[in-house]
Amino acid sequence: MPTPTPHKSYLDRLFDIKGSFKSFNQKNDIFNRAIWDDTVDPKHFFQSYDIANYKPKKAKGFNHWDFALRNASWHLTDVVGEMKLESEGRVEGFTDYYSIQTPGPPEKAPSLPPEEAAQRIKQVAKFLGAGSVGICEVDERWIYSHQFRRDTADAQELDFPKHLRYAIMLILPMDYQLGKTFPSALSGATTGLGYAASLNCANMLAQFLTNLGYEAIASLNDTALSIPMAIQAGLGEYGRHGLLITPDFGPNVRIAKVFTDLPLQIDEPKSFGVKxxxxxxxxxxxxxxxRAINAGEPSDTPPNFSSLSGIRKWTVNAEKxxxxxxxxxxxxxxxxxxxxxxxxxxxxxxxxxxRLANSPLRRLMLWLDNKLGFGQRVKPENWWQRDKG
Ligand code: SF4
Ligand code: SF4
Incomplete structure (x- = not known):
């Protein structure tokens, strides 16, 4: 067992992680269960991401134009992610990390102190589209125990390359204005765009590290749980809705990561009063x-096996x-x-x-938020009129 670091003890304290805790088996992810578990019926959900099979609804935000934009926003992520589906069963970005990097040079670039290397990596990551960046050491507890193959519905033990000791965590903000129309097929375009930005940023950063002569793996939802790693890297806190809340973009973000062997200075977790x-x-x-979100106290017993157990937190009922x-x-x-x-x-x-939310006046902040009507849904058709003269 590796010696616990102060960063692990921060998450141990935060989540009261028990001895019974086990790393997550990716087979139990709700999207993967939709493939092998008859109790999780995806109906036409996945097919609707192919425009030939979309089903319009009368409700606003679910017509042909809306689905056309949503599916276009997912296009690159789907095409790149499934390039090796037929040949190797890989769904890159979801069950497998990306394997599109071209080989690097035989020699490494002149080394820099970890502090300076981290500063440069963060600068490059922001240049490549990240809204914020943090670095942590890889804590094996967040690496999936098993990796799922969607073509065979098998799960195999995940053999993570342990010499990739560092994870560069990338925050990709989603579009705030379009997010006001959640939920709709139209608003699904901001999710798709967030994935495309994640794919771009993580893969270009991994290629940059490869070009420097180091090893790097670009990853989205595959390989490891991103939220605890992002908390460990100082990028935000955990919310009741089971999502990362960042100080710069709130919860309206996607998370990507790059694992590398380049020695980097790591960041400290930060709290700004979310809990x-x-x-x-x-x-x-x-x-x-x-009613999939726990309105009560955090618990170490998840609602079903699609979530971690042995860790005390608010957990969303993924089935619902x-x-x-x-x-x-x-x-x-x-x-x-x-x-x-x-x-x-x-x-x-x-x-x-x-800042008010992180003070004894937090109830005033909540009252103001309600009073000023934040969070109310904007009609999807308003978004289409936005740039009209
Ligand atoms: S701040 Fe409120 S809405 Fe946001 S995660 Fe916490 S409880 Fe939920
Ligand atoms: S937890 Fe509830 S509100 Fe959040 S995405 Fe799921 S169904 Fe929607």
Whole structure:
């Protein structure tokens, strides 16, 4: 067993991780269960991402134009991710890390002190599209125990290359204005665009590291759980809705990561009062149509086996959540829209609000958030009119 680091003990304290904790088996991810578990029926959910099979609805935000944009936003992620599906069963970005890097040179670039290397990597990651960047050591507990193959529905032990000791965690903000229309097929375009930005940024950063003569793996949802690693890398805190809440973009983000053997200075976890605020706020739990979000206290017993056990936290009922998505034929994210941390932080008053949420006046912040109507849904058709003269 590796010696626990202060960063691990931060997450141990935060989540009260028990001895019974086991790394997550990717086979039990709800999207993978939809392939092998008859109790999780995806109906037309996955097919609807092929425009030939989409099913329009009368509800606003679910017509041909809306699905056309959503599916276009997913196009690159799907095409690149499934390039090796037939030949090797890989779904890169989801069950497997990316394997599209071209080989690097035989010699490494002149080495730099870890502090300077980290500064350069962060600068490059932001140049490549990341909104924020943090670095942590790889904690094996967050690496999946097993990797799932969607073509055979088998799960094999995941053999993670242990010499890749560092994870560069990348935050890719999603579009705030379009996110106001969650849930709709149209708003699914901001999710798709977030994945495309993640694919771009992580793969270009991995290629940059490869070009320097180091090893690097670009990863999205595959290989390891991103949220605890992002918390460990100082990028945000964990919310009641089971998502990362960042100080710069709230929960309206995607997370990507690059594993590498380049020695880098690591970051410290940071708190800005999210846990205390979630204790007094239940907006996500109250707004979630299938009541998939825990409105009570954190628990170490998950609602079903699609979530981690032996770790005390708020856990979303993935079965209820996915069923709701299936019935809409698109992703939901109402919990992101209504979260008081979901704000446009280019405005000083929203940055002021986040400070208020991290103070004894947090109830005032929650009251203001409700009073000012933040989090209310904008009609999808309004988004289409946005740039009209
Ligand atoms: S995505 Fe929708 S259904 Fe799922 S937890 Fe959030 S609000 Fe609930
Ligand atoms: S909506 Fe409220 S309770 Fe839910 S994650 Fe956001 S701040 Fe926490």
């Amino acid at each position: 205390q605020f979630c204790q007094i706020c239940r907006k996500c739990a109250e707004a979630c149509p299938p 959540c996915f069923k709701f998505w299936v019935n809409m034929n698109t992703d939901c994210a109402i919990c992101i829209r209504v979260c008081p941390y979901n704000k446009d932080y280019t405005h000083w008053w929203n940055r002021w609000g986040i």
